[in-house]
Amino acid sequence: MEELVRFIVNELVDNKEAFEVKSQVEDGITVINIYAEKEEIGKIIGKQGRIAKAIRTIVKAGSGKDSRKVSVEIIEK
Numbered sequence: 001m002e003e004l005v006r007f008i009v010n011e012l013v014d015n016k017e018a019f020e021v022k023s024q025v026e027d028g029i030t031v032i033n034i035y036a037e038k039e040e041i042g043k044i045i046g047k048q049g050r051i052a053k054a055i056r057t058i059v060k061a062g063s064g065k066d067s068r069k070v071s072v073e074i075i076e077k
Contacts, residue, residue, distance in 0.1 A: 001059055001070055005032050008055055013040045020077075029069045032059065035077050044074055 006021040013019055019036040036044055045052045056072045063070040 001030065001062055002032055004062060005034065005036045005055065005059060005072065008058070009034055009044055011038075012043050012051065014043070015040060018077075019044075029071055031062070031073060034072065034074045036074065037077050041074060041076055 002021055002023045009019055009021060013036070017035070018040045021032065021034055022043060023030055023032045025031070034044060043051075044055075044072060046054075052074060059070050059072055061067075
């Protein structure tokens with residue numbers, strides 16, 4: 001899942017070095033954190049959060065077959 005999120009975000013941002021994607025497991029939930037520069041966060045979130053919601057939907061659909069809970073967080077560097 002982390003690689004999928006990295007690919008999607010890489011296509012959205014202008015500066016490819018302005019973000020990092022890391023995942024960790026907390027209480028049985030996989031949390032994928034997207035750390036991005038302030039200028040790039042708007043491109044990742046999108047108007048009214050539509051792109052962020054779409055990323056979360058894709059991750060949820062992809063993780064459904066594994067029956068694991070996955071959360072995506074966007075954090076400013």
